[in-house]
Amino acid sequence: MSPDGPGPTGRGVDVRQLRALITAGVRLDMRSARRRRRSRLGMPPMISMLVTYLVIGSFLAISLWRTNDPFTFALLTLSAAMFMTAVTVIMEYSSVVVNPDDHDILGHRPVSSRTYFWAKIANLFFYVGSTALSLSLPASIAIGMRFGGGVPLAVTYALLALIGCISAAAVVVLIYSTAIRVFDSQRFSSAITYVHTVATLVLTFGYVLVPRMLMREGVVLEISQGRWMWFAPPAWYAGAVELAAGTPGTHNIVFTTMALGSAAAVIAMALSLVSLDYSRRIAELAATSPDVASDEHGNRVSTRFGLIGRSLCRTDEERAGYDLMGRYMHRDRKLRMRIYPAFGLPLAVYLFGVLTRSFADPFGPRPMEQGFPIQELLGFYCVFITLFFATAMTQSDQWKASWIFHAAPVRDRVGIIVGARKLVIWRYIFPFFAVLLVLLSFVIPPVSAAVYLFLTLLLSLLAFSLLSLASPYLPLSQSVEKTRQARQLGLVMLLGVAMGALVAIRETIREAPLPGMIAVVLLAFLAMLSEVALRKRLKVRLAREEFAG
Amino acid sequence: MHAIELRNLTKRFDKVEAVRGVDLTIPHGQICGYLGPNGAGKTTTVKMAVGMLAPTEGTALIEGIDVAERPVEAKSHIGFVPETGALYENLTPREYLALIGNLYHLEPELAAGRADRFLSHFGIADSADRLMTSFSRGMRQKVLISAALIHNPDILFLDEPLAGLDANTALVLKELLRDLASRGKTIFYCSHILEVVERICDRVVIINDGEIVADGAVEELKDLTHQASLEDAFTDLTSTVDVDSIVRALSDNVTGGSPAPGGGGDS
Secondary structure, eight states: OOTTSOOOOSSSOOHHHHHHHHHHHHHHHHSOOSSOSSOTTSSOHHHHHHHHHHHHHHHHHHHTTTOSSHHHHHHHHHHHHHHHHHHHHHHTHHHHTOOHHHHHHHTTSSOOHHHHHHHHHHHHHHHHHHHHHHHHHHHHHHHHHHSSOHHHHHHHHHHHHHHHHHHHHHHHHHHHHHHHHHSOHHHHHHHHHHHHHHHHHHHHIIIIIHHHHHHHHTTTTSGGGOSGGGGOHHHHHHHHHHHHTTOOOHHHHHHHHHHHHHHHHHHHHHHTTOSHHHHHHHHHHHHOOOOHHHHHHHHHHHHHHHHHHHHTOOSHHHHHHHHHHHHHHHHOHHHHHHHTHHHHHHHHHHHHHHHTTOOOOTTSSSOOOTTOOHHHHHHHHHHHHHHHHHHHTTBOTTGGGGHHHHHSOOSOHHHHHHHHHHHHIIIIIHHHHHHHHHHHHTTSOHHHHHHHHHHHHHHHHHHHHHHHHHSOOOTTOBOOOTTHHHHHHHHHHHHGGGGHHHHHHHHHHHHOHHHHHHHHHHHHHHHHHHHHHHHHHHHHHHHHOOOOO | OOSEEEEEEEEEETTEEEEEEEEEEEOTTOEEEEEOOTTSSHHHHHHHHTTSSOOSEEEEEETTEETTTSHHHHHTTEEEEOTTOOOOTTSOHHHHHHHHHHHTTOOHHHHHHHHHHHHHHTTOGGGTTSOGGGOOHHHHHHHHHHHHHTTOOSEEEEESTTTTOOHHHHHHHHHHHHHHHHTTOEEEEEESOHHHHHHHOSEEEEEETTEEEEEEOHHHHHHHHTOSSHHHHHHHHHOOSOHHHHHHHHHHHHHTTSOOTTOOOOO
């Protein structure tokens, strides 16, 4: 026992340690990142993220104000809140759930696994609870006012939203914690990015697509016919909200039981898996060297395929950026973990569209079916992918290594970014659209699929430039900051309104092909123009940038 | 009962055996230097001894307590300065040391007083309320050392503790370690810097390729290898290459092999 203190007990939860760890965790959550003390809005990043989510929540509440019944209102708002929460936890998994640094800092301290576990749970609940309440506060006020339930209904809605969002986070924890225990670290490290993608796909189904399906089939009005809702957790919570709003009924009681029962089960199972031992496993995972044979294989493949893309680089700096990004994308599983979930979103939409036969020729003579624009949703998520790249490609745990770009006599630092962007476009964006073209050709005429995807590709490239303008940093030169991706996810959700452009151009092409094609050419011109603007802005920005490591 | 006892300590990562059957006992009040080339297994040994890594085989006992079986009890005797320099950078030194004090159940006033004195003696009192994000490596190291000592541990594990420290602070730390040892503290000192080990350690253990290859006082190691200095003894025990030929080859690699009177690099 330590001579200067009574010492921890070693069994159960040590309350004093727990209080100290929770306080430190909240401080770390609320404080800014390594390099900039404040976000651009002049507030700490977490506050800035919560404000963004509050705006999204308000936007949702206002746009659904005219909904006829509390079930529909709750279904749509809760599905958005639960989806956003789950995706936030996926994107920021390594910092939100368990931070490998914890093991380095606490592993040799006399902290029991149980104490650590409760401290992490408290921090997770604080983080998820804050985001959930920001997203659902406007909706809870709206539902109380709109459907006459007043404060009791608003409070019940907020509580259900909180439980729902924590359950969504628990699902993510459960998936990962189980996977890391089932597989050995070598296999898991190879599979982790795909686990990410599948998790996103599953969540997209459960929290976004199935509720939309319910809406499309009108089953919210005739619940007894709604076979889909048994697979859509937000529908269970919406049933509980309707029950609280004073609409009894067997289905609402069953839904409420399912919501609360599943929440208790999922949270309990997830909680039993988080421990300091789990943190150690994560740390060991980070230390596990990649399989050399598969790495060499990957190099050969990337070299063959990458030769053409690399030939697009015009300067040594561009080639350096291209190679650096390519190697990190291949070897840095944390980088892939931050990006790959994005691919799960459009793939989920595609699978869903196929399963429900929702696809229709976007340029065909018959108008699209009302109420469920599956093509537009697919297009939106395709553009979404570029967000993940634009933000994640600037971040790395080894961000301090970027000193080399400042110390070496680099003539054109913009070229390094341009090269990295070319890698992303050539190696990931183009192939992904090629795969989508093949997939879409099975469900809509190939020519329509090609035109539609070309349109979406142009929008994606335009978004990529704009998002890079908002994040004008050298590749892998920024620290991996908690809340950064979540904030940017929130901003993109708000920018979703801009996807109206996609609908407008598609409709124009369908109605009058010539003006529609002119619009496409203009869009292409705009995409090229944005690339030029990006280079100019980067040149000014990088001339001012100093290495702060 | 020994302060530290490592029995057949072994660690395998996949197919790589990082540490192989290390047996070591260190009595109270001894400063034991643990030397080895890069990748020899020094840090892995320390991580197993402080309970951060589970050994594949063998046991680590701290004050007679098995670290694997009763980790909390064993760890409360330990102070550790890790090589990684990991700390919560978004806390201030004062907050960080208060957190550590709480983890060891120190009275808040006692912990705060000690923290202030550590920061003052290490010359970073002015930065006590600044976030550590902007700290230099040396400043962080001073906080790490303070965090390892604040609870008055019986045993100190130090993994490259002088990294980033200025000459004056390094001198202070070396003398501090000698003083602490004279007061009965046990110190396990991992380093590459042979001069420091030679100067402060009562005993030197050399590990190479995961195995202990020598163990004894500095003079004993010199006698064993028939070398005049610890540096030569270390090279004799761990190196399989001819230093002169390596230096020539590296120099040729830099200059392209041609002697260049007047200097100047490639343009």
